[in-house]
C-alpha cells in the first residue's frame with residue numbers, strides 16, 4: 001500500500017550553501033504534503049550529497065540534519081567528483097539507509113518539485129522508473145540548447161536509446177537500485193543506464209524553472225566530457241565507423257593511385273602534382289588523427305575502468 005512507501009529525495013550539491021536552507025524547507029513541505037495525502041510514510045527523507053564543495057554547503061547540510069534528524073540525511077565527498085557521481089552516491093547511500101523508491105532533483109529546484117506527487121502516483125501504479133522529461137529548453141542559453149539537441153541526435157544515430165530531453169529528475173524503485181548497485185563501472189552514464197536496463201517505465205513532463213540563486217555549475221567543457229562519456233560507454237559505433245571510413249579511403253586511394261600511374265606512364269600528362277599531394281596529405285592526415293582521437297577516447301574509457309578505482313570518496317555521513 002502506498003502509505004507504506006518509504007520515499008527519499010536525493011539532492012546533489014556543489015557550492016550551493018545559499019540554497020540548502022530554502023531547498024530543505026521546500027522539500028520538507030513536499031514530503032509532509034505527500035505524507036498527509038497518504039502517498040508516503042513519515043520515515044521518508046531528503047538525502048543531500050555534498051560533492052566536495054569549497055563553500056559552506058556541508059555546514060548548511062549538517063545544520064539541516066541537526067534540525068530534522070529523521071527527515072534529512074547527507075554525506076560529503078572528500079573532493080569534487082562531478083554531478084553524475086554525486087547522483088550515483090546519493091542513490092546508493094539512500095539504498096543503504098533504506099527506501100522503497102527515490103527521486104533525484106537538483107539543489108536549485110529548477111525541476112518542478114510540485115510534480116513529485118505525479119511521479120509517486122506512477123510508482124503506485126506499478127512503474128519502476130519514471131523519467132522526468134523537459135517540456136522545452138527555454139531556460140538554457142544558445143550554446144547549451146544547441147549542443148544538447150546535437151547530442152541527443154548523435155546518440156540516436158549511434159544507436160543509444162535515451163529519451164530525448166530526459167533529465168536527472170527521475171524516480172526509481174528499490175528493485176532498480178539493486179540493479180544499479182550491481183553495475184560496477186567507474187564512469188556510469190546514468191541517463192543511458194536507466195534506459196538500457198528495462199523495467200516498467202513511463203514519462204512525466206515538466207517545465208524547467210530559472211535558477212534563483214547562484215549560477216550553473218556546468219560549462220561547455222564539462223558538458224562535452226559528459227557527452228563523450230555517454231557515447232563511449234554506450235556505443236561502439238564510432239569505432240565501427242572508423243573501419244568503414246578506412247575502407248572508403250583505401251578504395252579512393254587505390255583509384256587515385258591507379259589514375260596517377262595511368263597519367264604518368266600511359267597518358268604522359270603528369271604534372272608536378274604539388275597541390276594534389278598537399279591536399280591529399282592534409283585530408284588523410286586529418287582523418288587519421290581524428291580517428292586516432294576516437295580510438296583514444298575508448299582507450300581512455302578502458303584505462304579508467306580497468307583500474308577499478310572507487311568512484312567517489314565519502315568523508316562523512318550523517319544518517
Ligand code: UDP
Nearest residue numbers: 012013014051082083086106107216217218
Ligand atoms: N552539481 C554537483 N557537482 C558538480 C556540478 C553540479 O553535484 O560538479 C549539482 C548542482 O549543485 C546541482 C545539480 O548538480 O544541484 C545541477 O547543477 P546546475 O544547476 O549547476 O546545472 P544546470 O541546471 O545548469 O544543468
Ligand code: MG
Nearest residue numbers: 106108110211
Ligand atoms: Mg540548475
